[in-house]
Amino acid sequence: MSHLQLLLLFTLWTPILSGQGRPINPDFTERDPLEGVAADNWLRPDSTFSAGRFYTSLGVGAALYGSASYGLYQAWYADYERAPLRSFDDWGEWNQMDKAGHAFSAYIFSRYSFAGLRWAGMKRPAARYAALGVANLLQGTIEVMDGYSAEWGFSWSDMGANLSGSLLFTVQDIAWKEQRILLKVSNDLRDHPDVPVTNGNGAISNLSYPSRTRFGENLLERYLKDYNAQTIWLSANPKAFFPKSRLPTWLNVAVGYGSENVYGAYGNGWTENGQRFRYEKEGYRQVFLSPDVYLSRIPTKKRWVRLVLGALDFIKLPAPALEYSEGKLKGHWLMW
Template sequence: MLTTGLCCIMALPIVAPPDPAVSDADPAELPAPVDAPPVAPIRIANFPRLSEVETRAPDDDRAPLRDAPRAGGGVVDHLRSIPWEAGGVAAGITALGIFNWNWGSSGFHFSSEGWFGRDTSSFGSDKLGHAYSTYVMTEFLSAAIRRNARAPKRAQVSAAAISMALMTYVEVFDGFSGDHGFAWEDMAANTAGAAFSVLRHTVPGLNDKLDFRLHYIPSGNVGWRPITDYSGQRYVLAVKLAGFEPFADGPSRFVELHGGYYARGFTEREKLRGVEPKRALFVGIGFNLQQLISRDRGEKSRFHRAARSALEYVQVPYTAAYSR
């Protein structure tokens, strides 16, 4: 009861007793009220979020302001930031599937394609083709996210997820092709390509030291088709000495160490020409063409930036010597 009574008393409005001098005065003699300045209403929306507040180091008032982190991010936001890039890739692979991979020519089925054995359709070159395609797609989409996204953090991971979604789309529709079928080996190769892209941009300095490239010279089987002419391909891992500090400034920065895989003699046309079936690992030494393009100049020119970027993924023919 006491507590209830105190609460009731505290809830009552506090009214001061009237001032007799004021209450008895003639209203005409009372001073005119003073207009108080308007008070702006307090709105929560006017206050900045905690993440947007610029802060200083607590122990030094003269410390420079730190940039606040930007909100947003994630796969969905990153995908929304690159609609044209992702849509263009999807349209491109759809066209390839319809016109080159015979999508829709059969009912859905699985296919066990194997890896690099002589009993496989291309001695494993198609598996490296899947890994390389997913790798390049991840690299392209991650660069687009970094350019366009509001919060590009983890762009590489988002790009890998988007690339895997697109390549899964490819594999599902391969299941409706009489020439192919859904193959778990292809999915594993796709995963390896996306993971390599993430690794290359996660380990500090690795992207300056190691490239995954396609070397292509038409085989004479199907014309100029660098994506599907497996007999004309070599897949190259290139170690660039320019990415290592002791070799960054001297003539050795032009030197690359190569290793890779290729296969020949597995197509019907090659068999008719008498090409001997061959699966080969190779090593070699190459010339780093990127070093001919100045980094400083490349930062100012879109053409130079594009050229430097392309040379990370394409091995120009006749710029390397291989063991076999």
């Protein structure tokens, strides 16, 4: 385990291990679950629509999305030529890890947008459907960037994944007025592989070449693009389904989807210095089962703590896990 992983582990688990106070049975279906528990301040959601708060939420969201879009452009598109808008079918690529990522992103956009609109005092149905529209609009702009890239194209299956992720939020809010099932992500931040590969002509390459070329060098690129290191999780809260149980409100059970030995969209081949190479091991899918933490349901009496924990609710915390892949069941003492 690297020093970075140890630091992240300590940072993520500290709020749970230390405790943050214990409100009595907060109702997470309410606009303000900390009503009567936390002191009133500007973080308290407004009970009536506030134009000032609405434009504040809009401005903060636009700034965050603009920054994220610039970072995404630099990580994903800057090194590729532009082309006329086109569409293509990429459903079979990357063992659908990219589709899982699209669904995850749309879900998170929906959740953040909804929280900002409710804080501004917008009524629940209006905030719910506005968040649905915002999530698909933001994800659609990414798809348009794909459409103008010579490397990719506009993908209807990506748009379908976007819609499915945003609807996961919307349908839950209609049914339960809360999020009992979250979409999360984890990434083990592994190093690029060091595996020599020789082709039929005797030329030598290394598996690190396609890994660095396709997944990037810096931390942001690898977090977004390395499908071997990344896992997308459905994280469910048993307490929400069984409210009379003695389970902690913050304890979740998560099912993850990942992939391994995937270094190309349809296969592990690449070209280096005019020579073709292929990594013989085939990619395979993985399914995981692991405990998890619903961070924003950790007991607290401070609104700013709940805000921070809610912003981090997209992270699947490192924990023991069972993995099913290649027809076998494996165990991990600690899975990132």
